[in-house]
Amino acid sequence: MNMAVGERGFLGFILLVLLEVILLLSAGMTFFGGIRGAVAATVVLSGINYLTHEGGEFWHWEIPLLIGGLIGILLLFLIGKKANKTQVIGGFVGGLSGLIFLGAFATPIVALLIWALVLGTGLIPKYKKSQVLWSLAPSFLRIILGIGWIVYGNLLVH
DSSP states (O other): OOHHHHHHHHHHHHHHHHHHHHHHHHHHHHHHHHHHHHHHHHHHHHHHHHHHOOTHHHHHHHHHHHHHHHHHHHHHHHHHHHHHHHTOHHHHHHHHHHHHHHHTTSOHHHHHHHHHHHHOOOSSOSSOHHHHHHHHHHHHHHHHHHHHHHHHHHHHHO
């Protein structure tokens, strides 16, 4: 086996793992940071774009990134404003955050059971359906934006 090829392969693997960690952190910033997290994630992906592309190719990727980031930030603002009018979102997001942190260290089914037993918080608040939908909308939008950052970041480097 050629050592140079093996070392380059391992180094390439490490760089891809580091990239995925950065992309997951960007998605996490969007989910937990809301608008500020989306701005930070846009800056992080712009940095990755700057490091991996030059000249015209940079702007080929940067313009859709900035437009997508701006649309995501505006959607987070508008949907968050509408969700705050329902007054349901506060307790739900706290419970959802607890579920995510607990789920990171346990299997999803066990995490749901332990979360329900220990915290005693329901997954769906007992309000009108429209209030529940608007209370869920910011969390789902944050998840969608986070997944979008991960996918776009992977497309940037390949």
